[in-house]
Amino acid sequence: xxxxMPVNLTINGETFNVEVEPRWLLSDVIRHQVGLIGTHxxxxxGVCGACTVLIDGKPERSCLIFAVQAQGHQITTVEGLTQxxxxxxxxxxxxxxxxxxxCGYCTPGMLLTATALLETEPHPNEHRIREALSGxxxxxxGYQFIxxxxxxxxxxxxxxxx
Amino acid sequence: xxxxxxxxxxxxxxxxxxxDPRLLTGQARxxxxxxxxxxxxxxxxxxxxxxxxxxxxDTKAAKAAPGVRAVIAFEDxxxxxxxxxxxxxxxxVLAHGEVRYVGEPVVAxxxxxxxxxxxxxxxxxxxxxPLEPVLDMYRSIAENxxxxxxxxxxxxxxxxxxTKGFDEAFPAAAHxxxxxxxxxxxxxxxxxxxxxxxxxxxxxxxMTVYASxxxxxxxxxxxxxxxxxxxxxxxxxxxEVGGGFxxxxxxxxxxxxxxxxxxxxxxxxxxxxxxxxxxxxxxxxRDDIHEVEVAFEDDGRIIAIKDHLMxxxxxxxxxxxxxxxxxxxxxxxxxxxxxxxxxxxxxxHCTYSNKTPLGAYRGVWGPIASFVQEGIVDRVARxxxxxxxxxxxxxxxxxxxxxxxxxxxxxxxxGSYGESMEEALGLIGYDTFRTRQTxxxxxxxxxxxxxxxxxxxxxxxxxxxxxxxxxxxxxxxxPTGKVxxxxxxxxxxxxxxxxxxxxxxxxxxxNVEDVVILHGDTDxxxxxxxxxxxxxxxxxxxxxxVAGREMRQRLVKLAAHLLEAAEEDIELGNGQAWVAGVPDxxxxxxxxxxxxxxxxxxxxxxxxxxxxxxxxxxxxxxxSFSNGTHVAEVDVDIRTGMVQVLNYVVVNDCGRLINxxxxxxxxxxxxxxxxxxxxxxxxxxxxxxxxxxxxxxxxLLPEATDxxxxxTKHLVTPSAGEGGIKGMGEGSLIGAPAALVNAVSDALEPFxxxxxxxxxxxxxxxxxxxx
Numbered sequence: 026x027x028x029x030m031p032v033n034l035t036i037n038g039e040t041f042n043v044e045v046e047p048r049w050l051l052s053d054v055i056r057h058q059v060g061l062i063g064t065h066x067x068x069x070x071g072v073c074g075a076c077t078v079l080i081d082g083k084p085e086r087s088c089l090i091f092a093v094q095a096q097g098h099q100i101t102t103v104e105g106l107t108q109x110x111x112x113x114x115x116x117x118x119x120x121x122x123x124x125x126x127x128c129g130y131c132t133p134g135m136l137l138t139a140t141a142l143l144e145t146e147p148h149p150n151e152h153r154i155r156e157a158l159s160g161x162x163x164x165x166x167g168y169q170f171i172x173x174x175x176x177x178x179x180x181x182x183x184x185x186x187x
Numbered sequence: 188x189x190x191x192x193x194x195x196x197x198x199x200x201x202x203x204x205x206x207d208p209r210l211l212t213g214q215a216r217x218x219x220x221x222x223x224x225x226x227x228x229x230x231x232x233x234x235x236x237x238x239x240x241x242x243x244x245d246t247k248a249a250k251a252a253p254g255v256r257a258v259i260a261f262e263d264x265x266x267x268x269x270x271x272x273x274x275x276x277x278x279x280v281l282a283h284g285e286v287r288y289v290g291e292p293v294v295a296x297x298x299x300x301x302x303x304x305x306x307x308x309x310x311x312x313x314x315x316x317p318l319e320p321v322l323d324m325y326r327s328i329a330e331n332x333x334x335x336x337x338x339x340x341x342x343x344x345x346x347x348x349x350t351k352g353f354d355e356a357f358p359a360a361a362h363x364x365x366x367x368x369x370x371x372x373x374x375x376x377x378x379x380x381x382x383x384x385x386x387x388x389x390x391x392x393x394m395t396v397y398a399s400x401x402x403x404x405x406x407x408x409x410x411x412x413x414x415x416x417x418x419x420x421x422x423x424x425x426x427e428v429g430g431g432f433x434x435x436x437x438x439x440x441x442x443x444x445x446x447x448x449x450x451x452x453x454x455x456x457x458x459x460x461x462x463x464x465x466x467x468x469x470x471x472x473r474d475d476i477h478e479v480e481v482a483f484e485d486d487g488r489i490i491a492i493k494d495h496l497m498x499x500x501x502x503x504x505x506x507x508x509x510x511x512x513x514x515x516x517x518x519x520x521x522x523x524x525x526x527x528x529x530x531x532x533x534x535x536h537c538t539y540s541n542k543t544p545l546g547a548y549r550g551v552w553g554p555i556a557s558f559v560q561e562g563i564v565d566r567v568a569r570x571x572x573x574x575x576x577x578x579x580x581x582x583x584x585x586x587x588x589x590x591x592x593x594x595x596x597x598x599x600x601x602g603s604y605g606e607s608m609e610e611a612l613g614l615i616g617y618d619t620f621r622t623r624q625t626x627x628x629x630x631x632x633x634x635x636x637x638x639x640x641x642x643x644x645x646x647x648x649x650x651x652x653x654x655x656x657x658x659x660x661x662x663x664x665x666p667t668g669k670v671x672x673x674x675x676x677x678x679x680x681x682x683x684x685x686x687x688x689x690x691x692x693x694x695x696x697x698n699v700e701d702v703v704i705l706h707g708d709t710d711x712x713x714x715x716x717x718x719x720x721x722x723x724x725x726x727x728x729x730x731x732x733v734a735g736r737e738m739r740q741r742l743v744k745l746a747a748h749l750l751e752a753a754e755e756d757i758e759l760g761n762g763q764a765w766v767a768g769v770p771d772x773x774x775x776x777x778x779x780x781x782x783x784x785x786x787x788x789x790x791x792x793x794x795x796x797x798x799x800x801x802x803x804x805x806x807x808x809x810x811s812f813s814n815g816t817h818v819a820e821v822d823v824d825i826r827t828g829m830v831q832v833l834n835y836v837v838v839n840d841c842g843r844l845i846n847x848x849x850x851x852x853x854x855x856x857x858x859x860x861x862x863x864x865x866x867x868x869x870x871x872x873x874x875x876x877x878x879x880x881x882x883x884x885x886x887l888l889p890e891a892t893d894x895x896x897x898x899t900k901h902l903v904t905p906s907a908g909e910g911g912i913k914g915m916g917e918g919s920l921i922g923a924p925a926a927l928v929n930a931v932s933d934a935l936e937p938f939x940x941x942x943x944x945x946x947x948x949x950x951x952x953x954x955x956x957x958x
Contacts, residue, residue, distance in 0.1 A: 046302070048302070049302070056219075056220075057222070061213065062213065062216065062217075062220040063212070063213015063214070063215075064213070065217070065378075065379070065429070066219070067378045067379070067380070067462070068462040068882070068883050069461055069462060070462055070882045070883055070884065072882065072883035072884055073378060073462075073883055073888075075378055102213065103211075103212065103213035104212065104213045106212075107212055113208060113211060113212070117208075117211040117212065120207065120211055121203050121204065121207040121208070121211065122203060124203075124204065124848045124849065124851070124852045126207060126210055126211070126680075127430075127680035127681065127682070127852055127856065128377075128378065128379065128427075128428065128429045128430045128679055128680030129206070129207075129210030129211075129215055129427065129429070129680065130217065130377075130378040130379045130429030130430060131378050132210050132211060133213050136211065151896070154891075155891040155892045156891075156892060158890075158891040159890040159891050159892045160890075161891075162378065162883070162888050162890065163378070163856075163891075164375075164376060164377060164378050164430050164432070164856070164860070164888065165378075165430060165680050165852070165856045166852055166855060166856050166859075167852075167854075167855030167856040167857070167858055167859035167860075167894055167897070168855075168859065168891040168894050169855045169894070169896060169897060170851075170852060170855065171891070172891065172896075
């Protein structure tokens with residue numbers, strides 16, 4: 026059970042050589058072996074979306090993947106968004122401006138899902154944004170201010186959204 | 188000038204939160220992010236039975252498993268919650284002789300990591316002899332099929348109240364109707380699960396407890412009492428908390444076991460709940476039955492309400508307060524809501540069952556009481572053939588009636604009941620709605636509007652959370668002129684680091700970014716009641732104002748002395764003190780602070796050295812009522828039973844606002860939870876007493892596509908308390924379910940449907956339509 030194997034993970038452009046048990050979840054390895062605690066675990070059932078990371082640019086649940094499966098892929102976590110710069114990204118800044126977070130537990134997953142959306146579809150309307158977010162549960166905000174924050178970055182006018 | 192900041196710059200402003208950058212960049216530390224070398228992790232063996240005798244526990248294989256450091260049963264850790272208090276029964280932190288709900292902790296495994304602990308948990312064999320579970324409230328009242336606790340009645344709380352004159356008024360009314368309203372079990376589902384970590388401090392010998400809690404001082408006191416330790420030997424630190432909603436206001440069995448294990452093993456120990464454990468063992472909530480009879484007149488005036496309230500408290504009273512008592516007793520006192528219904532009779536039964544203990548979830552008592560009250564009004568309207576808004580107008584408490592004593596003896600301070608409803612109806616376009624509704628029905632579209640006018644008791648002197656009626660602030664102007672203030676609050680996302688800084692900055696005359704708010708560490712914070720019962724804004728905020736004002740007086744006194752001016756001529760603002768009308772005669776707060784700490788010979792006689800003080804605030808009123816109106820517009824698809832929320836309006840009055848951005852966030856979040864309560868969320872037990880909703884695929888939460896764009900408007904009827912602030916954390920979830928399901932009733936009026944349950948599902952709707 027506890028036989029470990031080496032794995033190379035590419036996270037936020039850096040390579041991490043870690044020894045993992047084959048059964049360890051990517052979410053656990055990112056958090057506890059690599060020490061990137063911004064990836065949160067909310068259900069380990071693939072429903073809540075808190076553990077969302079980008080794998081080769083696509084949002085994926087890191088609780089549904091074993092760390093050994095992630096070798097050879099580009100992983101982006103919330104820590105990778107700012108790319109070691111002190112300033113918030115425009116999306117993060119919009120989240121703050123619009124009060125798009127309360128407890129903040131779902132926030133990293135929300136940011137990564139929204140980042141992937143805006144990458145593939147730079148000007149989504151409110152309907153598209155809500156669809157894209159529908160795999161990320163937020164228990165605090167009622168989503169409205171999250172949608173507003175993403176709309177701001179999408180450059181969508183207020184008229185289109187209301 | 189010195190009494191209070193006359194031109195608040197920050198209170199009432201849409202100030203961006205100071206908490207956000209760390210949360211947005213993944214730097215914030217939640218409970219599971221607490222990690223130190225050598226930290227052990229716990230997994231619990233939990234009961235698979237709702238009721239069974241424990242005939243034996245075999246832990247030999249688990250103890251022998253590699254990586255396991257301890258296997259703990261009740262005999263090792265014989266702590267019983269409630270052992271020193273009012274209830275006849277208490278929950279052993281690990282089951283003792285008998286299990287009483289599925290998920291009850293039986294054995295704790297402490298191992299080098301969670302994977303190893305869970306493997307070892309599977310090696311524990313517990314021999315059970317199943318008993319017949321108690322699952323139904325009506326049967327439980329009659330002690331059927333048996334008692335949950337051999338030596339205690341199943342009815343653990345009973346109360347009856349009758350307004351004088353009820354017995355004459357009730358039968359004398361022209362009309363009567365009956366209904367039974369019900370909520371299933373629901374629960375908070377914080378996105379961050381519960382968790383606790385404990386580590387002995389090798390230097391001092393004290394125990395440091397990291398707790399994901401709303402009440403840092405309360406959990407410290409509970410642990411001290413239950414473990415028999417002096418409370419100054421325990422330091423509670425609350426890291427970032429990923430949501431609470433009342434569920435994290437309790438002290439849980441797991442908290443005690445983790446701290447006990449850390450003490451025994453002299454090692455850091457951590458337990459974090461997984462989602463299945465959360466749904467099984469986080470306190471459940473709601474689970475109410477209200478058997479209601481109403482007496483009313485031809486014009487829709489409601490004369491009297493008779494209500495038999497029942498709530499299923501689960502297997503044990505949650506510690507240190509039972510949610511069932513909160514659900515029922517407060518509901519019975521606020522049942523008339525915003526209406527001048529003169530007579531009420533309530534009878535309460537709270538019962539034990541073989542289900543998870545019942546605790547708090549945001550709006551405790553409120554969703555059901557609002558649903559009953561608004562459901563009554565809609566039924567009366569339909570019975571007398573009048574518009575639901577009109578019947579509300581007839582019954583509404585008028586502005587000239589405040590302070591208003593309701594039929595249950597609760598005194599309401601002024602609010603904007605009628606005004607909030609008229610504003611909300613205007614915003615949703617109610618005057619043209621009935622015409623639209625009629626047209627749409629011809630096309631086979633069943634659209635409805637639901638109105639919910641709510642009252643929200645806030646800032647209660649004694650909340651059921653066992654909280655104190657006051658709040659304390661330790662405030663210090665640092666030698667650099669920056670301000671630090673510590674609170675005993677336990678925020679879980681409400682943004683207190685921002686709102687409390689806004690209040691203090693105005694008083695002390697500094698910028699909001701110059702104020703740092705500390706909370707959640709019992710070593711630095713003065714004793715406080717924590718966060719719950721919508722008390723942090725009005726009571727915590729009130730304490731911030733008092734502390735800020737007292738500090739302001741100190742600064743003014745010092746500045747007057749140094750600037751050789753009268754105290755009443757000193758003004759503070761933007762980090763400066765100056766003589767009114769003579770802006771050149773000024774000093775910075777930093778200069779004043781430097782003198783106060785280091786050039787102390789320049790301090791006026793009688794003034795203490797330094798700039799530090801503790802202030803406390805307890806509102807004079809025992810409760811302050813916020814109010815508002817929710818209006819929901821929905822479509823019901825009669826083929827599928829699916830409900831779509833199209834429009835949603837909230838007009839909210841919580842007195843003076845500290846930060847409208849944060850208030851609106853609270854409202855939107857509460858309405859989304861209301862959509863969950865009304866249509867999605869249900870903890871379901873099967874006939875054997877098994878909880879069948881143990882994942883988020885079974886217990887459904889509202890997603891972004893389930894929640895419509897909402898519109899809010901603020902009305903301001905200040906409280907009599909500090910700053911005119913009222914609480915508002917729960918009102919949105921109190922008001923929303925009633926608005927939503929009443930809209931369904933309105934949409935399905937052609938089918939004679941009146942919704943009487945929360946949640947109402949597509950299946951329910953289909954059955955009603957087919958019937």
